[in-house]
Amino acid sequence: MTEAPLLDAGIAWFLLVAFSVLWIALGVWWGKRGKGDADDYLLAGRNIGLALSTATLMASWVTGNTTLAAPEVGYTLGLWGMLGYALAGLGLFLFAPLAIRIKRLMPTARTSGDFVRLRYGRVCWAVFLLITMAYTLGFLITQGMGAGLLLQALSGFDYRLGMVCVIGVSTTYTLFGGMRGVVGTDFIQSLLIMALLVLVAVLGYSRISVEEVYVALEAEHPSRLNMLLPAGLLFAWNTGLFSMGEVFHNNIWWSRVFASRPSVVFRSFILGGLAWTTVPIVTGAIALMALATNLDVPQVNMVFPLITAELLGSGGAVVVFIIIFASLTSTLDSLLAASADLIAEDVVAHWLRPGISDAQIRQAARLVVVGLGLLTMLLSWQYITSMYQLLLFTGALVASTIWPIAMGLYWPQANRQAATAAMVVGSITGLLAYVLVAPYCAALVSAAVSAAVMGLGSHWNPERFDWRQLAGR
Amino acid sequence: MPLLITCPTIATATALATAPAPETQWLLPANLFRLVVVGSVIGLTVATLVIVLIWLKEWRQGQLW
Amino acid sequence: MQTEWCMTELQQALLIFAIGAVVTLTTVIMIARGHARWHGRDPYDDPSRAASHD
Numbered sequence: 236m237t238e239a240p241l242l243d244a245g246i247a248w249f250l251l252v253a254f255s256v257l258w259i260a261l262g263v264w265w266g267k268r269g270k271g272d273a274d275d276y277l278l279a280g281r282n283i284g285l286a287l288s289t290a291t292l293m294a295s296w297v298t299g300n301t302t303l304a305a306p307e308v309g310y311t312l313g314l315w316g317m318l319g320y321a322l323a324g325l326g327l328f329l330f331a332p333l334a335i336r337i338k339r340l341m342p343t344a345r346t347s348g349d350f351v352r353l354r355y356g357r358v359c360w361a362v363f364l365l366i367t368m369a370y371t372l373g374f375l376i377t378q379g380m381g382a383g384l385l386l387q388a389l390s391g392f393d394y395r396l397g398m399v400c401v402i403g404v405s406t407t408y409t410l411f412g413g414m415r416g417v418v419g420t421d422f423i424q425s426l427l428i429m430a431l432l433v434l435v436a437v438l439g440y441s442r443i444s445v446e447e448v449y450v451a452l453e454a455e456h457p458s459r460l461n462m463l464l465p466a467g468l469l470f471a472w473n474t475g476l477f478s479m480g481e482v483f484h485n486n487i488w489w490s491r492v493f494a495s496r497p498s499v500v501f502r503s504f505i506l507g508g509l510a511w512t513t514v515p516i517v518t519g520a521i522a523l524m525a526l527a528t529n530l531d532v533p534q535v536n537m538v539f540p541l542i543t544a545e546l547l548g549s550g551g552a553v554v555v556f557i558i559i560f561a562s563l564t565s566t567l568d569s570l571l572a573a574s575a576d577l578i579a580e581d582v583v584a585h586w587l588r589p590g591i592s593d594a595q596i597r598q599a600a601r602l603v604v605v606g607l608g609l610l611t612m613l614l615s616w617q618y619i620t621s622m623y624q625l626l627l628f629t630g631a632l633v634a635s636t637i638w639p640i641a642m643g644l645y646w647p648q649a650n651r652q653a654a655t656a657a658m659v660v661g662s663i664t665g666l667l668a669y670v671l672v673a674p675y676c677a678a679l680v681s682a683a684v685s686a687a688v689m690g691l692g693s694h695w696n697p698e699r700f701d702w703r704q705l706a707g708r
Numbered sequence: 709m710p711l712l713i714t715c716p717t718i719a720t721a722t723a724l725a726t727a728p729a730p731e732t733q734w735l736l737p738a739n740l741f742r743l744v745v746v747g748s749v750i751g752l753t754v755a756t757l758v759i760v761l762i763w764l765k766e767w768r769q770g771q772l773w
Numbered sequence: 774m775q776t777e778w779c780m781t782e783l784q785q786a787l788l789i790f791a792i793g794a795v796v797t798l799t800t801v802i803m804i805a806r807g808h809a810r811w812h813g814r815d816p817y818d819d820p821s822r823a824a825s826h827d
Contacts, residue, residue, distance in 0.1 A: 268773075284771045286763035293759075314736055314744065329801065332808035339816040415773075422763070429756040436749045445745050449738045460741065461733040465786035472793025479800065510755035516748035637800060645807025647819050676789065683796045702817040732783055 240391035241544045241552040247390030250556050255404040258564060261423070262408025262416030269415050273593040276413035277345055277576045277600060278494040283418060285499040285506070288491060291418045292327060292507030294425035294565035295487055297514055299381040302428070302562050306539035308470070309519020310526065313452070313459025315467020317519030319474050326478030327508030333483065334492045334500045336644045340705045347489040347640075348581035353705050354643045355651040362658050364581060366636060367484055370629040371574045372614070375607065378570070379615030382563045388537055389556055398615050401560070405567035406608030409575075410601055414494055417568045424565040429510065431554050436517050439524055439546045451527035459526065469675045473630070477678040480633030483640045487573040567611075575603040630678035631665025637682050638689040646693065647700040653692025661685025 240247075269275035283291075301320075308316030341350060347367070352360040379398050386397025408416050440448075452459050461467075482488045492500055518539055525532055525542040532538050540559075543551040579600035584591055591599075639654035665681025672680070736744075766772045810820060 280773060282773060284762075284766040284773065286759055286766050287772060289762070290759055314741070317744075325797070329804055332804055336808070336811060336816070426756065426759065429752055429759075433749060433753050433756065436752075440745070440749070445742045446738065448745075449741050453735065453738075457733065457735055460735040462736055463732055463734045463783060465782045468783075468786040468790040472790060472797055475797055476793065476800075506755070506758070510752070510759070513748045513752040513755060516744060517752050520745045520748060638803075641800070641804055641807065645804075645810060647821060679789070679793050679796060682800070683792070686796065686799065702819060706817070 240387075240389060241540055242390045242556055243549070244391055246549075246553065247386075247392065247556065250553065250560070251386075251390075251400060254557070254560055254564075255400065258404055258420050259408045259411075261420055262412030262568075264412075265415040265419040266408075266412035269413070273597040273600075274345075275415070276597045277572075277580070278490060279414040279418050281494055281496075283491075283495045283499070285496075285503055287418050287422050288495040288499050288503035289506045289510070290425040291421035291569070292488075292491055292503060293510050294421035294428070294561075295491075295569035296323075296327060296507070296511045297425070297428055297562050298566040299378060299385060299559055299563040301514055302432075302518060302558055303381070303385070303536050303539055305515035306518040306522035306542075307536045309515070310522040310532070310535060310538045312464065312467045312470060313456070313523070314462065314519075315464050315470060317516045319467060319471035320515035320519065321512045322471055322475035323478035323515070324508045324512035325475040326480075326482030327488075327504050327511060329479060330482045330488055331501045331504035331508070333641060333644055334488075334504050335497075337489065337492050338495075338497050338500050340644070340702060341493075343707065344705075345490075345493060346577045346580045347484060347486045348577055348585075350489070350640075350643070350705065352581070352585065353707070354649075354700070355639070355654045359639075359651055359655040359658070360581075362655055363484070363636065364577075366632045366658060366662065367486070367577065370481070370485065370633050371570060372610075373629045375567070375570055375574075375611040376614050378563055378567050379611045380618055382567075383615065383618065385559050385563070388534075389540060389552065389559070394618060395616065399612055401563050402567060402608055402612050402615070405564045406571060406604060409568045409571045410604045410608075413600075414490065414572055414576075417572045418494070420568065421565050424561040427561045428558050428565075429514075431558050432514065432517055435543050435547065435551065435554060436521055439521055439542070442546055443524055443527060448523055448527040452523065455529075456526050459523065469673075473675045473678050476634050476637070476682045477630040479637050480630070480635070480678060480682065484633055484636035485573070486577040487569050490573045490576055571604050571607055574607055575600045578603045578607075628666060628669060628677070630674075631669055631681040632662045634665060634678040634681040635659075635661025635685040638686040642689055642693065647702070648693045648697035649689065649700070650693050650696055650698035652696070653689050656692060657685040657689040660688050 269280055274281060305317070305320045308320050312319070337350070344350065348360060348364060351363040379402050382401035383394040383398030386392040386401070387394045408420060412419070458464055495503060521542060522538045524546065525538050528545070530542055530545055532541055540552065540555045543555050547554065579596050583599045584596050635658045639649070639657050642649040643654060661681040661684045664684040665677045668680035669677035763772070814820065
């Protein structure tokens, strides 16, 4: 933490209250617009257009960490940090073709769990649910902890106060607004993030030219321009594969497919990916100005707020607050809504209480949103640094789902035993690589082993899957 | 994406990045560096405008939701 | 000695980079082939099933 907060407490309180009221009011308003059935609450009526669909993908993928960790890796690894982080856009790009297939194959489905259960059976589904729950919980907790830490550093708020505020606001408007509230607020949040990042970059680079930054880096920090930097080379593909695992398996992205109009699904993932890919490079480029100006950065993950406040004064701190608050809430709402869908549809409707009505599913989803919000607060209550170490494990878990999901959508030979084994063996070897080799290898090893198991298993013992089984739910 | 996950990697990376410059280094030329920085800012600006324009078009045609 | 250590580090990094590129490229090819396989077809009308009937 920096010693003195960057933002005056009065301004910080005003911004916090103003944006909290705005998101909740808009969420509630949008939530009242639908028909009120389960499809409307869970999937915003399944007819979202290109603008809202693209913006919600963008907002969900720009997390609080994208606006902080991307500048951090730009600052520490230079160009490879920025470009490697940008490779996380691969997840969105490569999901675009899968999204069309999902939309056409499963017109009435609601979750990624529906696909795994119908395609591979209940054993694989159980393994898949374990993986996705572990990832979701880790993701939620890091966002909650990130919220507390960031508001503390930016505004001097107590860690728990900031954490409870951000999670509380996201939970409230997700509860009342459902997916409509999430998508609507995501649109405004994504535009705020994008426009303000452009503003910071343009104003920053109008004070120090690109050439001046280059000359300073070349003289003082040449490693940041070195395209053969070992740490940068290690970082790059692991990020790409981890992102594929995250996007291919997680219900955040599947729910966007089900919620969007068929004609916009492919374009929204491509456009969202293109838009997102620029963010880590822009924020990394902003961080490089800190190196060029020899700015004192006591804590490296605060480099973006520090350089912005340094270049743009108190106005810069306000901009950073808005960007980070929008990033955190737009990610938390998507996670809460998509995870609530998954639990209500998969765990409650298909496991604990089969045969429950649509209205009961909707009610279950609302209860899960509240429960997950409270659970996130509880688990984030005590800030534990080792949580970040723990979260690295999820890279090994989610990367093991890439091939089972993609092959299962395209090839009838993809068999259920191979899919289950690929997830289990891929996860185990990925975790072993994390412990025995290095954390940056976890997703890579997991994806490679899982691909081999899935490919060979399906080749030796091909299934003849009837695609019509996926038409139901 | 949740890249608080990079923290342990970064600890190693920082040490490597601040190590004495190795003989095998290939610095990106200034013109390409400029292309990366300016190109990303222009890309983000265009992406923002494109989303707003699509929104306007869909809003006028009543096709937002 | 220092140079040798650095080279080893770089070689390791390049190896892992190459493996990562291969795994990613293989995944991209699999998805591209799958996409091409179903392009313009009924989503339930599997091309391999049609071929086996011929």
